[in-house]
Amino acid sequence: MPNYLFHGTYVGDGLKGLLKDGGTGRVKAAREVVESMGGTLETMYFSFGKDDYFIIASLPDNVSAAAVALTVAASGRVSIDTTVLLTPEEVDSATQRHPDYRAPGA
Numbered sequence: 001m002p003n004y005l006f007h008g009t010y011v012g013d014g015l016k017g018l019l020k021d022g023g024t025g026r027v028k029a030a031r032e033v034v035e036s037m038g039g040t041l042e043t044m045y046f047s048f049g050k051d052d053y054f055i056i057a058s059l060p061d062n063v064s065a066a067a068v069a070l071t072v073a074a075s076g077r078v079s080i081d082t083t084v085l086l087t088p089e090e091v092d093s094a095t096q097r098h099p100d101y102r103a104p105g106a
Helices: 013-036 062-074 088-095
Strands: 003-010 040-046 053-058 078-085
Touching: 003 013, 003 062, 013 040, 013 053, 013 062, 062 078
Parallel strands: none
Antiparallel strands: 003 053, 003 078, 040 053
16 A cells, blocks of 8 residues: 655644644544555654654555545645655665656757
């Protein structure tokens, strides 16, 4: 299954929810939304700085990852960014492909 990095911030009432639920409560909620799409929550961390949380999850496909991100963002209580993660083997495979490309202005 492909892996995804979800990260973002709690907004407005989302911060109040974090204070109420605590970290373990938010991990439980994250696990439930990922599992509802047939995925697995690998890990979730909280942080200081620009982002409040980082989640690594395995999901069946990009559509499932998009459904999770859209549902979470639609709550209005969390901002979310999604990054598709590649394994070293996938990068190896990509380096063996040679698409035709002309750089701008070349």
